[in-house]
Amino acid sequence: MKARSSFSRLGDKTNGYWHQNLDDCLFYGEIMKGVKIAKILFEEYKNRKGIFKNLLPPEYSLPKNVKIGSKEHLLFITLHVAIDYRKDAEKLWKSAKDLFENQNTRWIYNPEKVNSNYNKLIDCFEANFKIANFVDIAIWYRICRTIAEEFESDPTNILKINNYDAIKIIQFLQNRKNKKKFPFLSGPKISSLWIRMLNEVAKIKMKNLKEVSIPVDVHIARATYRLGLINGKFIKLNNETRRKVISLWRNICSNIDIYPLQLDEPLWLLSRNGCSNAKTNKKCPLFKECPVKEFCKYSG
Numbered sequence: 001m002k003a004r005s006s007f008s009r010l011g012d013k014t015n016g017y018w019h020q021n022l023d024d025c026l027f028y029g030e031i032m033k034g035v036k037i038a039k040i041l042f043e044e045y046k047n048r049k050g051i052f053k054n055l056l057p058p059e060y061s062l063p064k065n066v067k068i069g070s071k072e073h074l075l076f077i078t079l080h081v082a083i084d085y086r087k088d089a090e091k092l093w094k095s096a097k098d099l100f101e102n103q104n105t106r107w108i109y110n111p112e113k114v115n116s117n118y119n120k121l122i123d124c125f126e127a128n129f130k131i132a133n134f135v136d137i138a139i140w141y142r143i144c145r146t147i148a149e150e151f152e153s154d155p156t157n158i159l160k161i162n163n164y165d166a167i168k169i170i171q172f173l174q175n176r177k178n179k180k181k182f183p184f185l186s187g188p189k190i191s192s193l194w195i196r197m198l199n200e201v202a203k204i205k206m207k208n209l210k211e212v213s214i215p216v217d218v219h220i221a222r223a224t225y226r227l228g229l230i231n232g233k234f235i236k237l238n239n240e241t242r243r244k245v246i247s248l249w250r251n252i253c254s255n256i257d258i259y260p261l262q263l264d265e266p267l268w269l270l271s272r273n274g275c276s277n278a279k280t281n282k283k284c285p286l287f288k289e290c291p292v293k294e295f296c297k298y299s300g
């Protein structure tokens, strides 16, 4: 793979550091290490090799009779990604598939019906969607209302009016006028995640994907720390950690033909199936086959 800038930015630094903030100083060797890790993970995941042979993130579960990239698929992804926070992602997307395939609950994916049936939506969530809470109902309802009233019940229209430009779409969601109309979907992590899912899962082509930040959740942060790319131990996810992780992958990717969103799935799977277990059980189930174990702080 051809290097995008031949490390010209690294060459500009005279003090041996890469990052501009002293807090996050990265040595040249650490960036080189990040580049190697990014290339290995990207290639292994793209070719579904090794540990990635049978692993896919849970949002790939497609309900029966739904066409990839259709309006129904986009509604399915949009509404579920908006409530994809502080939950077990596998349980969430499994429930999502069941709800969509059930004729009695299918109507909750119809923005017009949801818009005129708030009380029925509460009853339906309480009876059938145990993993969701009251905040999720409010998020679901508000997004359906916005899509029904302003986008002819089709999320594709949000993409169209922004010319399928990933950055414009995120800015559109986050502008002061629209932020409240798209609760949680407009947040920095979820909006990046939504763009990644629309592109990778629903196969929607978009411009400017390279500029979108990696959506940092606990798995992305854990894998990044575990691979020794940020000093110290990962303790909890807060804004400072997110900022460091986003900035790190942006810097690493600026030197290769891989962009941060393309590392989201392999890093997430690496942590979900490997690094996270190493934390709780002291054993990493992927240790033997992990393609980046040579960089890992975990000793096996």
Ligand code: SF4
Pocket: 223, 226, 227, 270, 271, 273, 274, 275, 276, 278, 284, 285, 286, 287, 290, 291, 292, 293, 296, 297, 298
């Ligand atoms: S060896 Fe295990 S803990 Fe280390 S990076 Fe790989 S999956 Fe994570």
